[in-house]
Amino acid sequence: MKYGVLKNIYQENRTLIFLLTTVFVLLSIFLPSRFLSLLNFQSMATQIPEFGLLATGVMLAMLMGGIDLSVVSIANLSGIIAALIMTRLIPENALGGQIGFFVFTAIIAALGAAILCGLINGVIVGYLRVNPIITTIGTMSLFMGVGIIITSSRGIIGFPDAFLFIGNGYVLIFPFPLIIFVAMMFFVTIILNRTKFGMHARMIGTNQRAAYFANINVRLSFVKVYLLSGFLSGISSLIMISRVNSAKSGYGESYLLETILVVILGGIDPRGGYGKISGLIIALITLQFLKSGSNILNFTPFIKNIISGSLLVIVMIINSISANRISKSEMKKRQQKAAGIIR
Amino acid sequence: MDNKLTQYFKRISKKTESYLILFLIFYILLMSFVSDSFLTLINFFDLGKNASGMAILALGAFVVLLSGGIDLSFTAIAVSGQYISAKILLSVGVDNLLFAFALSCSIGIFLGFINGYLISRFKLQTLITTLGTLSVFHGALLTIFGTAPINASQLPQCIIEFGKATIFRIVREDGSSYGLSVFVLFVIGVVILTWFILRFTMLGRGIYVIGGNEEAARRTGFNVDSIKLFIYSYVGFLAGIMGVINGALIRFIDPTEIVGREINVIAAVVLGGASITGGKGSILGTLLGVFIISILNDNLVLIGLSSFWQRFFVGVIILAGAILTAVQSEEKKLIR
Numbered sequence: 001m002k003y004g005v006l007k008n009i010y011q012e013n014r015t016l017i018f019l020l021t022t023v024f025v026l027l028s029i030f031l032p033s034r035f036l037s038l039l040n041f042q043s044m045a046t047q048i049p050e051f052g053l054l055a056t057g058v059m060l061a062m063l064m065g066g067i068d069l070s071v072v073s074i075a076n077l078s079g080i081i082a083a084l085i086m087t088r089l090i091p092e093n094a095l096g097g098q099i100g101f102f103v104f105t106a107i108i109a110a111l112g113a114a115i116l117c118g119l120i121n122g123v124i125v126g127y128l129r130v131n132p133i134i135t136t137i138g139t140m141s142l143f144m145g146v147g148i149i150i151t152s153s154r155g156i157i158g159f160p161d162a163f164l165f166i167g168n169g170y171v172l173i174f175p176f177p178l179i180i181f182v183a184m185m186f187f188v189t190i191i192l193n194r195t196k197f198g199m200h201a202r203m204i205g206t207n208q209r210a211a212y213f214a215n216i217n218v219r220l221s222f223v224k225v226y227l228l229s230g231f232l233s234g235i236s237s238l239i240m241i242s243r244v245n246s247a248k249s250g251y252g253e254s255y256l257l258e259t260i261l262v263v264i265l266g267g268i269d270p271r272g273g274y275g276k277i278s279g280l281i282i283a284l285i286t287l288q289f290l291k292s293g294s295n296i297l298n299f300t301p302f303i304k305n306i307i308s309g310s311l312l313v314i315v316m317i318i319n320s321i322s323a324n325r326i327s328k329s330e331m332k333k334r335q336q337k338a339a340g341i342i343r
Numbered sequence: 344m345d346n347k348l349t350q351y352f353k354r355i356s357k358k359t360e361s362y363l364i365l366f367l368i369f370y371i372l373l374m375s376f377v378s379d380s381f382l383t384l385i386n387f388f389d390l391g392k393n394a395s396g397m398a399i400l401a402l403g404a405f406v407v408l409l410s411g412g413i414d415l416s417f418t419a420i421a422v423s424g425q426y427i428s429a430k431i432l433l434s435v436g437v438d439n440l441l442f443a444f445a446l447s448c449s450i451g452i453f454l455g456f457i458n459g460y461l462i463s464r465f466k467l468q469t470l471i472t473t474l475g476t477l478s479v480f481h482g483a484l485l486t487i488f489g490t491a492p493i494n495a496s497q498l499p500q501c502i503i504e505f506g507k508a509t510i511f512r513i514v515r516e517d518g519s520s521y522g523l524s525v526f527v528l529f530v531i532g533v534v535i536l537t538w539f540i541l542r543f544t545m546l547g548r549g550i551y552v553i554g555g556n557e558e559a560a561r562r563t564g565f566n567v568d569s570i571k572l573f574i575y576s577y578v579g580f581l582a583g584i585m586g587v588i589n590g591a592l593i594r595f596i597d598p599t600e601i602v603g604r605e606i607n608v609i610a611a612v613v614l615g616g617a618s619i620t621g622g623k624g625s626i627l628g629t630l631l632g633v634f635i636i637s638i639l640n641d642n643l644v645l646i647g648l649s650s651f652w653q654r655f656f657v658g659v660i661i662l663a664g665a666i667l668t669a670v671q672s673e674e675k676k677l678i679r
Contacts (some may be wrong), residue, residue: 067470128664131619133413133470138613138661141606145655153651257478260471270468307483312475313461320465 009278016267016279027293030181032249034296042175046167049181053236054090055259055266056188057229059334060282062263063192064225065272066125066132066304071233072255073143074117077245080147083156083247086163103163111234117143118230119223126222140173151167154330155248159241167242177239184235184321188228197224205272210331257305259311262287264319353579357671359616359664362619363631370638385521394554394637395526396592398630399585400608401535401615403578405629406611409541410574411554411621412469415605415662416458416584419480422452422601427465429596432499440587448583452578454480455579456572462624463571481602492597498590506591538626546573554621610634610657614664623668635659 027035036042054071061068085106090099117139124135169176179299192198200221204211212218241247266283268275294304356362375382400417407414424447432443454476461472495503509522541547549570554558561567590596615632617624636657643652 124662124666128669130662130664130669134609134613134661134665137606137609138658138665140658141610141654142658143662145652147659148651148654152649174579259472260474262472270471300486302485304481306486307477309478309482313467313472313479316467316471316475317461317465320467332576 013267013279013282016265016282016286020282020289023247023286023289023293027289031096031293031296035292038173040292042170042173044117044292047173047291048284049177050236050240050243051255051262052181052281053184053232053239054255055280055284056184056277057232058259058267059263059266059275060188060192060201060225060229060232060279061132061136062268062270063205063272063275064201064222065208066222066225068121068135068229069133069136070117070121070140070143070186071229071236071259073147074230074233074253075237075240076116076249076251077117077143077147077237078110078234078261079241079251080151080156080249081113082106082238083159083241084150085109087156090160095325099160100162103160110237111231114230114234114237115227116225116230117233118227121230122223122226125226126219142252146187151249153249155246157246158246164245167239169245180235180239184232184278185281189231189301191228192277197221198283201225202273205269205274207273230294236246242252251307254301257308257312258287261315262306263279263324264312265315267319300317344364355600359667359671360625360628360631362667363615363628363635367631367635367638370635371603374638374642374645377641383593384576386525388521390637390641391469391527392524392592392635393641394610394633395524395530396585396589397608397611397637398530398633399533399581399588401611401629401633402517402533402626403581404605404608404612405470405615405617405624405626406537406541406550406574408525409579409624411557411572411619412462412552412571412574413619414458414473414575414578415453415609416473416480417578418602418605419477419484419610420451420454420579421582421586421589422598423454423480423484423586424448424583425590425601426484426493426598427594428587429493429499429502429590432486432491432502433497438501440505443499443502443587444584447586448580450578451579451581451586452581453579455576455582458579459572459575462575463568477602477605484598488598490598492595492599495594496593498596502587503594505587505664506594525666526592529588533584534626534630540577541626546570550574551622554623561604580593595635605635607640607657610661610664613668614660616664616668618665618668618672632664653670 057071058068063092083106086102089105090102094102119236121136121139124130124139125132165176166180167177171179192201200211200216203214203216204218204221206296208218242250244251262283263275263280264270265287266275266280268280292305299307371382380386400421403417404414427450428443428446431446432438458473458476461467461476462469505525508525510523510525511527512520514520539547541550549560549565551565552563552565553570554569557567560570586601589601610631611632612624613619613632614635615624615628615630618631637654639660640653643650643656
């Protein structure tokens with residue numbers, strides 16, 4: 001039974017798995033001592049969850065035929081809110097229990113803010129029928145702007161130790177962020193594969209109008225998907241600020257390109273309707289290997305930009321060519337079939 | 344008579360431009376109460392000079408939106424054109440403005456052509472493609488040509504002169520004078536060119552049709568691929584012009600500048616009533632959008648807000664513009 005699931009995952013992502021193994025083998029051969037160490041793998045495992053959760057948000061929106069460009073800004077704003085609560089509200093000589101209460105409040109407030117941001121996106125896209133690209137470009141600026149205003153563009157540093165565990169703690173040899181990430185991936189997989197909403201999302205992504213006529217509440221579904229994407233960004237923000245022990249407006253802006261790259265690399269169709277969590281996770285690991293390799297090789301951020309940008313375009317081209325080929329061969333089959341019937 | 348008048352108002356109330364003009368009048372009145380220096384000729388001349396680069400980029404972004412796409416890479420193209428042409432001018436030792444424009448524009452057209460080729464040949468999503476090429480172009484520029492800025496003392500003389508040149512000057516009583524920058528002529532030129540292409544050529548009609556329905560455009564015999572090639576090359580061309588103008592404006596060429604401002608430009612275009620679903624919007628609306636955004640950004644401090652509010656307002660403007668346009672379009676209500 002379990003074997004069947006693995007086989008399915010393999011068959012759905014054959015090219016990606018091939019790419020992942022190639023990258024892994026190449027890095028292991030050329031940088032064996034620095035790449036193949038427990039420390040490097042642990043550091044990669046702490047980095048994946050941050051932008052992995054953001055990418056999952058983008059993926060969910062894309063599955064429905066939309067896109068969410070505001071994930072980084074949402075994470076930024078909710079991180080700032082949590083940071084403000086933890087640095088401004090906790091009294092000087094607070095007891096352990098009091099600190100715990102404020103940390104808990106900060107977490108709830110951050111997630112609440114993230115969900116509220118998602119709600120704004122969802123209402124504008126779903127009920128006011130504004131295009132998702134324009135909406136989330138707008139809210140991207142808006143949320144970032146709120147963060148800049150409430151912090152006056154200054155960084156906030158120094159959180160209680162209890163909170164730092166979220167981004168830096170270990171359970172056995174596993175970093176705590178990785179555990180959160182795995183839990184979230186299970187959560188999202190269940191939503192996508194086992195609930196009515198998951199099916200509706202794919203149907204809306206394939207054909208919005210048909211979904212509407214099939215009596216699916218398209219508007220509400222958009223609200224739900226952006227709520228979910230906001231929630232994931234909120235979780236990501238907690239890991240992010242806890243890992244670097246600070247929050248600053250504008251932090252993580254380079255993640256936008258990376259999240260979209262990962263989603264496209266993971267085989268999610270930007271036109272909507274098709275995409276698998278397994279593909280996304282394999283793409284995340286592949287990209288993290290590449291990032292780790294380019295960090296070891298000391299590439300400048302500009303070269304990294306060239307690499308991710310061109311990778312994005314190349315993957316899109318390959319997807320487009322293969323999709324074209326499939327539809328052509330499909331067409332041939334259909335024509336032959338039709339010819340057979342006529343005869 | 345009365346009926347005609349109400350009909351006229353009904354028609355006008357459906358246009359985004361009339362709301363923009365109302366807003367502008369209201370804002371200008373408000374500002375002239377707040378500050379004495381606001382409603383002066385010199386302030387508006389300055390405004391025109393500062394906004395001209397953005398206006399040129401916005402017209403390019405407008406044409407892309409009209410065709411149902413979106414371009415994020417034009418800022419990287421502008422900065423490439425600006426920096427590479429200035430470097431070549433300095434290393435060759437030629438001090439000629441025309442040469443600078445020719446270089447910058449051809450670099451722009453080349454990079455824009457790459458965008459257009461990728462998008463039309465492989466039918467890629469415009470947003471994701473140009474997000475990718477944005478970082479490729481900018482990363483390549485900074486890797487190949489370095490990150491050292493060129494300051495006013497090193498800059499070719501022709502670019503400095505160009506920044507100071509005016510169409511006409513007004514002499515004050517105390518002998519000092521001020522004038523309207525020649526940059527405005529470039530904006531007018533680009534406006535006329537874009538208007539002519541959109542209004543009177545088959546190409547322009549094609550851009551509208553692609554924006555409305557790409558498949559329909561293909562079946563009616565428009566060469567969709569070459570129209571797209573043209574659109575993105577045209578954006579590159581305009582970005583090349585903007586690059587030189589921006590260098591002359593601030594008398595400082597920094598290869599890390601300009602990139603990041605694409606959101607402001609898109610905000611202006613969206614506020615002007617253009618919709619990414621294509622086929623909608625006007626040049627007048629775009630120019631009004633640019634004007635409003637520059638006036639707002641320039642005068643934030645005057646109405647008592649710090650510059651930290653800038654990003655926030657850009658977001659508000661995009662959403663307000665997009666929601667206004669979406670609510671106005673009635674046909675879309677049928678879909679869901």
